[in-house]
Each structure stands twice: as C-alpha cells, then as structure tokens.
Amino acid sequence: xxxxxxxxxxxxxxxxxxxxxxxxxxxxxxxxxxxxxxxxxxxxxxxxxxxxxxxxxxxxxxxxxxxxxxxxxxxxxxxxxxxxxxxxxxxxxxxxxxxxxxxxxxxxxxxxxxxxxxxxxxxxxxxxxxxxxxxxxxxxxxxxxxxxxxxxxxxxxxxxxxxxxxxxxxxxxxxxxxxxxxxxxxxxxxxxxxxxxxxxxxxxxxxxxxxxxxxxxxxxxxxxxxxxxxxxxxxxxxxxxxxxxxxxxxxxxxxxxxxxxxxxxxxxxxxxxxxxxxxxxxxxxxxxxxxxxxxxxxxxxxxxxxxxxxxxxxxxxxxxxxxxxxxxxxxxxxxxxxxxxxxxxxxxxxxxxxxxxxxxxxxxxxxxxxxxxxxxxxxxxxxxxxxxxxxxxxxxxxxxxxxxxxxxxxxxxxxxxxxxxxxxxxxxxxxxxxxxxxxxxxxxxxxxxxxxxxxxxxxxxxxxxxxx
Amino acid sequence: xxxxxxxxxxxxxxxxxxxxxxxxxxxxxxxxxxxxxxxxxxxxxxxxxxxxxxxxxxxxxxxxxxxxxxxxxxxxxxxxxxxxxxxxxxxxxxxxxxxxxxxxxxxxxxxxxxxxxxxxxxxxxxxxxxxxxxxxxxxxxxxxxxxxxxxxxxxxxxxxxxxxxxxxxxxxxxxxxxxxxxxxxxxxxxxxxxxxxxxxxxxxxxxxxxxxxxxxxxxxxxxxxxxxxxxxxxxxxxxxxxxxxxxxxxxxxxxxxxxxxxxxxxxxxxxxxxxxxxxxxxxxxxxxxxxxxxxxxxxxxxxxxxxxxxxxxxxxxxxxxxxxxxxxxxxxxxxxxxxxxxxxxxxxxxxxxxxxxxxxxxxxxxxxxxxxxxxxxxxxxxxxxxxxxxxxxxxxxxxxxxxxxxxxxxxxxxxxxxxxxxxxxxxxxxxxxxxxxxxxxxxxxxxxxxxxxxxxxxxxxxxxxxxx
Numbered sequence: 062x063x064x065x066x067x068x069x070x071x072x073x074x075x076x077x078x079x080x081x082x083x084x085x086x087x088x089x090x091x092x093x094x095x096x097x098x099x100x101x102x103x104x105x106x107x108x109x110x111x112x113x114x115x116x117x118x119x120x121x122x123x124x125x126x127x128x129x130x131x132x133x134x135x136x137x138x139x140x141x142x143x144x145x146x147x148x149x150x151x152x153x154x155x156x157x158x159x160x161x162x163x164x165x166x167x168x169x170x171x172x173x174x175x176x177x178x179x180x181x182x183x184x185x186x187x188x189x190x191x192x193x194x195x196x197x198x199x200x201x202x203x204x205x206x207x208x209x210x211x212x213x214x215x216x217x218x219x220x221x222x223x224x225x226x227x228x229x230x231x232x233x234x235x236x237x238x239x240x241x242x243x244x245x246x247x248x249x250x251x252x253x254x255x256x257x258x259x260x261x262x263x264x265x266x267x268x269x270x271x272x273x274x275x276x277x278x279x280x281x282x283x284x285x286x287x288x289x290x291x292x293x294x295x296x297x298x299x300x301x302x303x304x305x306x307x308x309x310x311x312x313x314x315x316x317x318x319x320x321x322x323x324x325x326x327x328x329x330x331x332x333x334x335x336x337x338x339x340x341x342x343x344x345x346x347x348x349x350x351x352x353x354x355x356x357x358x359x360x361x362x363x364x365x366x367x368x369x370x371x372x373x374x375x376x377x378x379x380x381x382x383x384x385x386x387x388x389x390x391x392x393x394x395x396x397x398x399x400x401x402x403x404x405x406x407x408x409x410x411x412x413x414x415x416x417x418x419x420x421x422x423x424x425x426x427x428x429x430x431x432x433x434x435x436x437x438x439x440x441x442x443x444x445x446x447x448x449x450x451x452x453x454x455x456x457x458x459x460x461x462x463x464x465x466x467x468x469x470x471x472x473x474x475x476x477x478x479x480x481x482x483x484x485x486x487x488x489x490x491x492x493x494x495x496x497x498x499x500x501x502x503x504x505x506x507x508x509x510x511x512x513x514x515x516x517x518x519x520x521x522x523x524x525x526x527x528x529x
Numbered sequence: 530x531x532x533x534x535x536x537x538x539x540x541x542x543x544x545x546x547x548x549x550x551x552x553x554x555x556x557x558x559x560x561x562x563x564x565x566x567x568x569x570x571x572x573x574x575x576x577x578x579x580x581x582x583x584x585x586x587x588x589x590x591x592x593x594x595x596x597x598x599x600x601x602x603x604x605x606x607x608x609x610x611x612x613x614x615x616x617x618x619x620x621x622x623x624x625x626x627x628x629x630x631x632x633x634x635x636x637x638x639x640x641x642x643x644x645x646x647x648x649x650x651x652x653x654x655x656x657x658x659x660x661x662x663x664x665x666x667x668x669x670x671x672x673x674x675x676x677x678x679x680x681x682x683x684x685x686x687x688x689x690x691x692x693x694x695x696x697x698x699x700x701x702x703x704x705x706x707x708x709x710x711x712x713x714x715x716x717x718x719x720x721x722x723x724x725x726x727x728x729x730x731x732x733x734x735x736x737x738x739x740x741x742x743x744x745x746x747x748x749x750x751x752x753x754x755x756x757x758x759x760x761x762x763x764x765x766x767x768x769x770x771x772x773x774x775x776x777x778x779x780x781x782x783x784x785x786x787x788x789x790x791x792x793x794x795x796x797x798x799x800x801x802x803x804x805x806x807x808x809x810x811x812x813x814x815x816x817x818x819x820x821x822x823x824x825x826x827x828x829x830x831x832x833x834x835x836x837x838x839x840x841x842x843x844x845x846x847x848x849x850x851x852x853x854x855x856x857x858x859x860x861x862x863x864x865x866x867x868x869x870x871x872x873x874x875x876x877x878x879x880x881x882x883x884x885x886x887x888x889x890x891x892x893x894x895x896x897x898x899x900x901x902x903x904x905x906x907x908x909x910x911x912x913x914x915x916x917x918x919x920x921x922x923x924x925x926x927x928x929x930x931x932x933x934x935x936x937x938x939x940x941x942x943x944x945x946x947x948x949x950x951x952x953x954x955x956x957x958x959x960x961x962x963x964x965x966x967x968x969x970x971x972x973x974x975x976x977x978x979x980x981x982x983x984x985x986x987x988x989x990x991x992x993x994x995x996x997x
Contacts (some may be wrong), residue, residue: 164763164882165913166770197652199599209716220714222723223691236973243880245912246688247951248677248727249958249966250996251978259716295632302634303744306817307775330939331821349774412711414632445633448653483715490717498717505704508984510719516984517977 062101065122069148070485072114077154079103088149091195092133099145100127107154109229109237109268115150116266117235123313125525126150130173130204133196138261138491138527139204147525156267158182166274167226167243172203172267179272189273191218209259211487216443217310217347218275219401220487222258229269230257234517242272256513262524264517278310278347282359284382286366287338289373291417294342294442297371298413301344306361311345312443313391319439322397322399323390326410330389338345338373342442343391384455391439398437403459404452405469409477410445410486419450423476430472431465446486449473490528498515498528531570533590537572537616540582545622547571553755556617559608565749568595575622577697577705577736580916582612583618584734585703586658593993594618597729598641598672601664604959606674606729606995613624615993620671626650634742635694635711640735647740656742671735677727679955684911685778685815685989688955690693690726697737698725701986704884711739726980729957730992732985739847746815750827755806755836755842759885762810762910765839766881769812772830777811780911781859787907788867791858796858808839810910813858859907866905871927872920873937877945878913878954891944895919898940899933914954918933942969967997
C-alpha cells in the first residue's frame with residue numbers, strides 16, 4: 062500500500078494526499094454526524110486527467126474509491142466504511158465554471174463546483190439555474206448529479222436529471238468519457254448520461270457536466286391556503302395546473318401540527334389565519350410578466366377554488382415581506398420539529414392520486430401500533446414528495462420511542478410500497494437504505510441493477526457497498 | 530426449429546404465429562420501402578405474459594428476436610436481416626389503455642397502442658398528451674419509447690423520454706420487470722427506465738408505460754417571420770424564451786429555397802411575403818389564457834424583435850385558417866422537395882449557438898465539393914434539430930448525384946461532429962447509421978455501450994445487429 066500511496070503522491074502531488082487524522086476527519090464523518098468511516102488516504106485531484114490517473118492506480122492495486130463532493134449527503138453514501146481500505150476522492154478542487162453558452166442556454170462546469178457558485182454564475186449571465194437545496198452553499202454539482210437531487214423547484218423544472226444535458230465521467234477503468242454534449246436531441250445509442258446520474262458514484266466518477274439554464278421569471282405571487290383535507294389539496298393542485306400550467310412553481314402541503322409547531326417554536330413569524338384547519342397549502346406562481354398580471358392570475362385561481370369549495374380560507378401575500386413570511390413558516394417545520402424533540406423521518410413519494418388515502422391509512426396504522434404518536438406531515442405535494450415524520454406522543458420518553466424506529470419505518474414503508482410509492486424520493490440509497498431497498502425492489506430489478514454494476518465496475522472499486 | 534415453432538404456437542395460439550409469405554410481408558419491409566428482411570416467423574403475443582413466454586422460448590433455443598411496433602422507423606431498426614433466423618415479435622395486439630389517473634396526470638398504456646389512440650384517450654379526459662409525429666396514426670408508443678421519438682412539441686414538452694414516468698419490460702431472460710411507477714421523484718437505484726428508452730429493443734422489450742399528461746392550452750398564437758440570417762433567428766429565439774418562456778411551443782427555421790419549393794409545388798398555399806428573404810421563422814405561442822392575452826404576448830414579442838432589428842418582416846396569423854396556412858407551408862417542405870426530385874437527407878442536431886456557423890461552413894464545403902448543389906435547410910431550431918437536406922443542382926442528373934451520398938454524408942456529418950452535434954437527432958441508429966456511429970462515437974462510449982449490451986443480453990438475442 063505504501064507503494065500505491067507513493068504513486069498517488071507522484072500523480073497529484075504530496076500536498077493532496079492527506080493522511081493525518083485531523084486533515085482526514087471532515088471527509089470521514091457524514092453531514093448529520095451519525096457515522097464516521099476510515100480510509101487509506103484522502104486524495105484531492107486537481108482536474109479530470111488526475112482523476113483518471115488515480116482511478117487507473119486504484120484499478121491496478123484493487124483499491125476501492127469513495128468519490129466525494131460537498132459530503133452533504135443524507136444516506137451515508139459519500140463516506141467510507143470501517144475497513145480503512147478505501148481512498149476518499151474529493152472532487153472539491155475541480156471547481157471551475159468552464160463555459161457559459163448564452164445562445165445555447167447552457168453552462169458547463171466542473172463536478173466540484175458548489176451549487177451556489179453555479180447559481181451565481183447563471184444569475185450574473187441573466188439566467189436562472191433552478192436547482193435549489195437547503196445545502197446549496199456546501200453541496201457540489203457532482204454530488205447533486207450523483208444523487209439526482211430534488212429540492213424546491215422540481216414541480217416546474219424537474220430533478221437534477223432533467224437539468225443536465227451532458228456529462229464527463231471517469232470510468233472504473235480510468236478512461237475519460239467525454240459526453241459533454243449541449244444537445245436537446247440526440248438519439249445515438251444508450252442513455253449513459255441518465256444511467257450515471259443517480260448512480261451515487263458506483264458506476265463511475267462524474268467530473269464535469271453541461272447544465273440547462275432558464276430565463277429568470279419577472280414576478281412571483283404567493284398564497285397561503287387553509288383546507289379541510291388532502292383531497293381538496295389534490296383538487297386544488299389539478300385546478301392550478303389547468304389554469305396556470307408552467308406558471309405554477311410551488312405547491313407545498315403542510316398539516317395542522319406542522320404549522321402549530323412552527324408557531325410555538327418560532328413565534329417571530331406571523332400567523333396567517335385566526336382559526337386552525339387540518340391542512341394548508343403554500344402556493345407560488347412565477348411569470349415572465351409584471352406583478353399585476355401575476356396577481357390577477359393568482360386571484361382568479363383562488364376565486365375559482367372558493368367557487369368549487371376546495372378551500373376554507375386563503376391569503377394572498379401583498380408584499381415581499383408577507384411572501385417571505387409564508388415561506389419561512391414552511392421552511393421552519395424541520396427546525397421546529399427538532400426543537401420539539403427527536404423524531405423519525407421518511408423521505409417518500411407517491412402517485413399524487415394516492416396521497417390522501419395513504420396519509421389516512423398510515424396515520425391510522427401508526428396510531429394503532431403507537432397510540433398518540435404525532436405525525437408531522439408536509440412536503441412538495443406538487444411532486445408527490447412527502448416528508449412524513451413521526452414524533453413521539455406529547456411528553457413521552459423520546460429515546461424509548463426511537464427504539465421503535467425499525468417498526469415505524471416498516472409501517473410507513475410498507476404502506477408507501479402498497480400505494481405504489483418510493484421509499485427514497487430525493488435522498489438516494491447510500492448505505493442507510495440498502496436493506497430497505499432489498500425489501501421493496503423486485504428481484505428482477507435488483508438482478509438488472511447488479512448486472513449493470515458488474516458490467517461497468519467488474520472489480521467493484523467504485524464506491525463499493527453503496528446502493529447494492 | 531419446427532419444435533421451437535410448435536412451442537410458440539402452443540404458447541400463443543396457432544393463428545398468431547405467421548409463416549405464410551403474404552402474411553409476413555408487411556412486417557418484413559421497412560416504412561420507406563428501402564429494405565426487406567427474412568424471418569422464421571412473425572409472432573403476435575396478446576399480452577405481457579405471452580411476450581415473456583416467447584422470450585424464454587427464444588432464449589432457450591437461441592432464436593434472435595426483432596421487436597416491432599408500427600414498423601414506421603426510418604433507420605431499419607424494426608425489420609430482420611436477411612438470415613431468416615430471427616422471429617419478428619409484433620406488439621400490436623398489446624393495444625389497451627390500461628388506466629387514466631386524472632389526479633396524478635398520468636396514463637398507463639400497453640406498448641402496442643397507436644400514438645393517436647393515446648392522444649385521443651388523453652383528449653377525452655381533458656388532457657394533452659403532447660407527443661406528435663407525422664406517423665402518429667401508424668406508430669405505436671412502444672416504438673416511440675424504444676427510439677425516444679422527437680416530433681413537433683419537443684421545445685416545450687421534451688422528447689418521449691421526458692414524457693415517460695415508468696415502464697414494464699420483458700428482459701432478455703424472459704423476466705417481467707414491473708417498473709410502472711407513476712412517480713415524479715424516485716431515487717432508488719439505477720435509472721433503468723431511461724436506459725431502456727432509446728435502446729431500440731436491444732436491451733429488452735417494452736410492453737407497457739406510464740406517461741405524463743398535461744393540461745390543454747386554451748389558445749395559440751402563430752407568427753411567420755422573415756429574417757436575413759440564422760444569427761438573427763437565434764437571437765429571436767433567445768428573446769422569445771425570455772419574454773414567453775414556457776408559452777413558446779414552436780420555433781421552426783425555414784430557408785429561402787425550402788419556402789420557394791413549397792410555393793412552386795403547392796401553389797394552393799398562400800404566400801406570406803411579397804419579397805423573399807434568406808430565412809424564415811415559424812413561431813407559435815400557447816397559453817392557458819384567452820386569445821387576446823396570447824395575441825398581446827405575441828405582438829409584444831414581435832414589436833421588441835423589430836426594435837432590436839432581429840426581423841425584416843413579420844405577419845401574425847389573424848385566424849385559425851391563416852395559422853393553418855403557416856403550418857402547411859412548414860409541413861409541406863419534405864413533400865415539395867420530393868416533388869422536386871431525389872435528395873440526401875440528414876437528421877442532425879447542434880448546440881443552438883453553433884447552428885449559424887455550422888450552416889455557413891457546411892454550405893461552403895458542399896458547394897466546393899459539389900458546385901450548385903442546393904441546400905433545403907429547415908427544422909426545429911428551438912431544439913437545435915436541423916433537417917439539412919441536399920438536392921442536386923437544378924436540372925442535374927439525379928441518380929448520378931445520389932451516387933455521391935456517402936461523400937455528402939461524410940461532409941455533413943464531419944461538420945456536425947466538429948460543431949459538437951449529433952448525427953441522429955430523433956430517428957435513432959438502427960442498422961442504417963451503425964457505421965456512421967462507429968465513426969463519431971468515442972471508443973470509450975462504444976466500450977461502455979457494449980458492456981451494457983452484454984450484461985443485459987448476454988446471448989445477443991434482443992434485436993441483434995441494431996445500434997452496435
């Protein structure tokens with residue numbers, strides 16, 4: 062191994078092969094500080110050629126590679142295991158914006174660019190790069206691509222996969238595949254791009270990408286809406302799509318308890334309604350027209366919704382400050398639930414038509430098994446993505462409740478599966494959900510996935526033990 | 530083989546194993562009547578289970594399978610070769626609309642459904658299924674998915690890949706993979722869906738799909754615009770995207786010769802402008818608002834374009850009849866060129882920013898090699914997709930000119946490659962472009978594609994000889 066490490070040093074320079082425990086530490090612990098792995102070394106190549114050189118060395122010496130971007134993943138996919146046999150390959154030094162092609166509405170970037178850097182570069186060129194996540198100041202686009210990240214703008218712009226036109230990838234053999242195509246149409250063989258996207262570094266290392274840019278919307282309208290049930294929310298979503306189509310850019314569901322916890326723990330945010338209802342929707346429109354047009358569109362939608370008895374009450378934000386307050390209420394739910402105490406989180410998605418039944422059915426099953434458990438249910442209803450988080454009964458022993466995590470996961474994921482949903486909407490599998498994956502994927506799909514993994518990484522050196 | 534055919538008859542019924550030459554004929558000749566293959570039999574399973582049964586028989590007896598939908602492909606991908614060793618598997622009997630889920634905005638269909646059948650079913654449920662092709666009355670969705678078909682609505686709605694949420698596939702082992710998920714977010718492993726889409730039946734047989742539905746636009750606006758050059762057209766596209774974003778649903782480029790040929794061979798269509806210019810753009814907006822709003826949006830765009838000197842002249846259609854006339858001019862180009870005589874077609878795409886230079890450069894190269902050759906240049910500029918068709922000089926010997934097809938292809942495809950484009954934007958590879966593919970794809974990409982093919986179809990029975 063000393064020989065291998067010397068070859069790494071020769072390839073990329075001594076300073077970029079880290080072996081001191083203090084230097085390695087930030088690369089070995091996961092974002093939520095739940096696990097810490099061990100490694101042979103952390104290597105920090107400067108460019109794609111160096112990545113390829115290192116992968117060839119690893120292939121020769123059978124050294125596993127854990128590729129890493131901002132290390133902000135939530136499923137333990139970007140840290141090594143306990144064996145200490147792998148290298149962690151940080152892509153952070155590949156951090157250049159390579160090109161902005163305004164006439165093609167594309168930006169070409171290194172995989173190690175921070176998401177925020179790309180957002181800002183797009184903004185300066187008078188474009189929008191719509192991918193937006195809580196960790197955007199720390200996560201890298203390579204990680205976003207490798208996990209097909211979701212975020213708050215999926216309803217209109219799609220997941221990371223839909224925002225990418227081309228990739229540059231270093232394969233398990235250490236070859237560089239230049240698939241940096243800026244094309245909207247290209248039917249010349251297998252879709253390697255989409256196969257690599259979401260593969261969590263197990264099929265190759267993404268080193269660069271061509272991304273789509275969008276014109277910036279000119280104005281936005283925001284409404285906070287009170288409803289009796291999810292069936293109304295789904296009908297409202299349908300109406301909003303029909304009336305506003307691509308102008309509908311946000312549709313968030315919030316249940317009563319979620320909002321109550323926010324008001325309790327963040328009293329600085331203004332209450333919207335005097336009386337509570339069981340559910341709320343935060344709705345956002347974006348247009349390429351002036352504010353008045355956007356407001357008219359929103360008012361027309363809300364009026365129709367009242368006529369169709371889809372809403373109990375509604376408030377349209379009259380200022381940017383009011384709109385920000387609405388979003389602050391939505392974005393403070395996770396923090397409010399954390400202040401309330403420990404809880405068990407689920408990142409699931411469902412066919413939108415099944416969400417109402419799913420929530421009712423799962424709530425009932427959980428309350429039967431764990432009386433008085435409290436469901437903090439919210440999420441991107443427009444994408445079918447629900448954060449279905451379970452808090453212990455009021456005043457209960459929190460750690461005692463958390464010992465039932467496996468049983469609770471089983472109830473929630475069994476119901477998700479039963480209603481045709483996914484147990485990982487946007488976070489991926491990593492090592493955290495590997496065993497859950499085997500419970501719910503068909504043997505046929507697992508077989509196909511294994512065949513592909515074996516074909517593209519026959520020696521199992523690319524992020525081994527993740528996903529499969 | 531007799532034993533194999535008897536087993537096929539036992540599996541799906543005698544009537545559905547065709548061996549008479551007259552019965553087989555329509556399945557053996559390609560759409561443009563350029564080639565006719567031979568086969569052991571044409572088999573017509575009734576459902577997915579029968580497809581799986583037949584594939585297992587084929588796997589056991591090492592019989593190659595050519596899956597076929599409407600047999601409307603343009604690259605010889607859906608007919609067998611001359612060996613007579615393969616079976617053609619027609620999916621036409623799998624022709625049921627399985628389910629429309631209005632609240633989820635999805636439709637689940639058998640692979641053998643005609644595209645038109647799906648469009649109509651969506652329409653009756655007050656939705657739009659936006660995929661639209663010249664062959665929509667004959668092609669099947671299974672074929673559209675297997676070739677990732679493009680068509681006229683890609684600018685806003687994307688290719689077939691972007692319209693599909695889930696697949697049902699029979700693998701080369703004869704397993705049924707049920708990936709019929711109606712989810713907008715699902716990060717649970719490798720993206721098998723997008724790998725199967727566009728694989729032209731070489732990795733498995735698509736038997737069903739979950740497709741996205743969209744709300745129907747309420748009004749449309751159409752303009753026919755005269756310009757001096759492609760640089761202006763690209764700048765106009767940029768302006769239109771900025772002002773109208775998702776409301777921009779059509780942006781077609783037409784060169785002077787294209788329009789002249791249409792007027793010459795289809796005098797029934799009205800002329801738009803008194804004087805010719807070198808290029809034209811057919812621009813369409815669609816909105817979810819009334820006609821007046823749409824017209825205002827269009828007028829504002831055209832006014833700005835005049836102010837920025839991006840256009841020479843422009844006419845906004847004042848009636849549905851006028852709009853139809855504009856589209857008839859665009860859609861008659863291929864027919865007009867055919868009436869003019871033989872020509873050499875190219876289905877290419879380019880980064881939009883490179884199209885002006887590409888056309889100028891390629892025109893020059895062709896005129897140097899073949900003086901007075903006439904370029905009929907048109908296509909979906911909004912997607913970067915160009916139909917760059919070369920007609921012989923006026924009055925020249927047509928067959929003599931066509932003997933230079935390979936040289937002309939080489940000039941056009943070399944330039945396409947040089948400008949970062951694709952030699953097959955929407956038609957696929959089949960057997961027609963196999964050798965071209967090897968010229969322009971990198972060895973790394975071919976190696977990855979071969980590894981995947983071998984992994985998912987180790988005995989090479991799924992549409993062998995296509996793509997690779």
